[in-house]
Amino acid sequence: MKKTDRHCRIFKFEAEFSDNLRCIPMAVRRxxxxxxxxxxxxxxxELGDEQKxxxxxxxxxxxxxxKLxxxxxxxxxxINRAIQEEWQQIDRVPGLIEEACLASKQPVPNLRQWQQLDELERFALLKLCSPGHSHSNSKSRGNLPLALGEFLENKIT
Known part of the structure; x- marks a missing residue:
């Protein structure tokens, strides 16, 4: 699988929206x-299915x-292009992730697990935790455990 193939996928936790793409997938948002x-x-x-x-x-x-x-x-x-965002960094687990995991009683990913995530997975976790973001509502916070399980299930601890 090429690097870009991994970044064109819809996650399992997004499944309820993926049938008709009624929400913007994390891959597109990234x-x-x-x-x-x-x-x-x-x-x-307003976009057609082909455009989505x-x-x-x-x-x-x-x-x-x-080109995009x-x-x-x-x-x-x-908007400003994403450069050196926390999801692009692998030297530490962002505090926002730690706070959201603790608040939702989820285990906090350790540094090794964070480093094993690909950029799209790190992006998705941070978007699910971001305050003031459309995905930070209670429904999306409910997706945090699903996303953590999906992303970390095969990662070395």
Missing amino acids: KLDLCGRKLRLQHWL MELLNWGDSELELH ADRLKESCNE
Whole structure:
């Protein structure tokens, strides 16, 4: 599996939304952050299934992300590109992850487990924990244990 293949998937914890793609998958959200574009849920819902799948399957190389930013410049707001975000770092487990795990009575991933996660998995965990984010509501916090189980089940402790 190529690196980009791992970053074009829908997680099991997203399954209830994946049949009709009524929510923006984490894989798409990560690519949007990387290319500096903000796609509102309302705009996502207006896209056809083919367009949604195209965004999901879009590559995440630097060149592909540049093309994606250019393609979306008319329909999406520009935001700062994700550079050196916590989900891009593997030298420590972010405090936000620790706090959210403790608050939801989940085991906190250790540094080795964090380092074994791929960038999309780290992105998803942080988005599920982020305050003020659309995925930080109680429903999404309920997805945190599901995501942790999905991501850490085969990781060495």
